[in-house]
Amino acid sequence: MIASLDLATVYRACNPSQTLDITRPQDRRYYVDLSKARGGDLLGELDATIRLFCPQEPTCQLLAGHIGCGKSTELRRLQARLQNNGFAVVYFESSQDLDMADLDVGDILLAIARQVYDSFGQSLTIEPAGQLFSLIKTANSLVATDIPTLDRSPHRDGFGRQLQQLSARTHGRPDLRSQLRQYLEPRIQTFLDAFNNELINPVVQQLREQNKAGLVILVDNLDRLETNQKPWGRPQPEYLFVDRGDRLCKLNCHVVYTIPSSLLFSRDLSRLTMSLGLDPKVLPMVAVQQRQGSLSKPGLRHLRQLILARAFPDASPQARQQKCDRLFDHPQTLNRLCYASGGHPRNLLRLFHRQIEKERQFPLSQTSLKLTLRERRDQLLRSISHDERDLLKFVVKHKKISGDADYQSLIHSLLIFEYRDNQGSWFDVNPLLKTATFH
Numbered sequence: 001m002i003a004s005l006d007l008a009t010v011y012r013a014c015n016p017s018q019t020l021d022i023t024r025p026q027d028r029r030y031y032v033d034l035s036k037a038r039g040g041d042l043l044g045e046l047d048a049t050i051r052l053f054c055p056q057e058p059t060c061q062l063l064a065g066h067i068g069c070g071k072s073t074e075l076r077r078l079q080a081r082l083q084n085n086g087f088a089v090v091y092f093e094s095s096q097d098l099d100m101a102d103l104d105v106g107d108i109l110l111a112i113a114r115q116v117y118d119s120f121g122q123s124l125t126i127e128p129a130g131q132l133f134s135l136i137k138t139a140n141s142l143v144a145t146d147i148p149t150l151d152r153s154p155h156r157d158g159f160g161r162q163l164q165q166l167s168a169r170t171h172g173r174p175d176l177r178s179q180l181r182q183y184l185e186p187r188i189q190t191f192l193d194a195f196n197n198e199l200i201n202p203v204v205q206q207l208r209e210q211n212k213a214g215l216v217i218l219v220d221n222l223d224r225l226e227t228n229q230k231p232w233g234r235p236q237p238e239y240l241f242v243d244r245g246d247r248l249c250k251l252n253c254h255v256v257y258t259i260p261s262s263l264l265f266s267r268d269l270s271r272l273t274m275s276l277g278l279d280p281k282v283l284p285m286v287a288v289q290q291r292q293g294s295l296s297k298p299g300l301r302h303l304r305q306l307i308l309a310r311a312f313p314d315a316s317p318q319a320r321q322q323k324c325d326r327l328f329d330h331p332q333t334l335n336r337l338c339y340a341s342g343g344h345p346r347n348l349l350r351l352f353h354r355q356i357e358k359e360r361q362f363p364l365s366q367t368s369l370k371l372t373l374r375e376r377r378d379q380l381l382r383s384i385s386h387d388e389r390d391l392l393k394f395v396v397k398h399k400k401i402s403g404d405a406d407y408q409s410l411i412h413s414l415l416i417f418e419y420r421d422n423q424g425s426w427f428d429v430n431p432l433l434k435t436a437t438f439h
Helices: 007-013 042-053 071-084 104-120 131-142 158-170 174-209 236-243 261-265 269-276 297-311 318-323 331-340 345-360 366-382 386-398 405-412
Strands: 059-064 088-095 216-218 254-258 416-421 424-429
Touching: 007 216, 007 297, 007 345, 007 405, 042 059, 042 071, 059 071, 059 261, 071 088, 071 216, 071 254, 088 104, 104 158, 104 174, 104 216, 131 158, 131 174, 158 174, 174 216, 236 261, 236 269, 297 318, 297 331, 297 345, 331 345, 331 366, 345 366, 386 405, 386 424, 405 416
Parallel strands: 059 254, 088 216, 216 254
Antiparallel strands: 416 424
16 A cells, blocks of 8 residues: 655645755755756866866856856755765855845855854864954944843953844944944955955965865855945945955955845946956756747756655656656646746745645646646736736747846746756746746
8 A cells, every 4th residue: 555645744844935955865856957957067167166177276266146046056056076085164144143134245254254253263263362363352332232241351262242233233234234334444455365364364274274165155045145335325235245346255265145136137247257357157047848838848857846746755757757746647637837937946946835735635636736837927917017017028039138237136036947958048027927837
């Protein structure tokens, strides 16, 4: 007798808000490699820059893509691969520490310093007691509130505690963050030099003494930066990565930052690539159809596996496919679900998650899928203006976009997706906006 699928277990496994952490064996069971269906091995490129081309030299890489397309999962894969090859890796989600609506370079560098010290302050002999400690201590005193002051002696725990208290004092306090920036910005080069000399360099040296290959810092979620303008009129992403990106890329180790996809369509993209000497790497959607309109069999095959792996994580790809009838009433139901997602992994999980909520039993039917898709389609349609409809028609016809702000908004709202093939990038509207998806 075949055991029935546990509804709650599958429902939790496909939670779209949970990112797979490939460094954990439990999460690795659910992972499906989508690189062949995306049009390139982006993870291999990131890894090669660090391990193959420049293992002994600092590198900086920028990773872009739609929110929810799988960047965090790929960064976790990169972390696991680098750790398996002898690198020490610090991964952190910047949105947990920073205000995505109000950021400056100093905020990001301070967050990195805190993460590096938290990762190695106890296991390595690190005692920032010079310029770096002095800068942090002075900054702390400038934003002091009613929180009791710490012992000011630069003992071993003092630096970490000063960083933690500085973060606690300025969190949720734009007024105090402004004071901190007024102090730090004129001294940002001094801070950066001290950061390298007193923290990064000692960490890298001691790691190599332990036969580690080097230090890699993965700064995730900066792609969630809001595109609001600074008081002087400069959009925040352009200010941070075009105007000030040279500071972010001057750490004496390997660094990977995620960046907003809006920068890929910015007039300043050429300035970004010229000033930093690098091109952002882009993680595209999984193609559900070809540029000319025919279905993409490889893309749909990989997306089916993404869903089936959440229900049958320990089965082989072939065995999962044979178990499809336990999850869906017909293979075409799963195919339609995958196509409707547009090849957007989080969107696919979101639709699957919602379909389970509607039907609450397996196998899931065509009827509950249609209800799920119509519900999501109606949500999207309510958000589209008359002018935006004309823009979407242009994309359907020409498979391309211009770089203006209206198109950037449509991409950010998941109304337009970007794909890659042998001819380069091309664009299409979310399949949920196409009548054919519902027939």
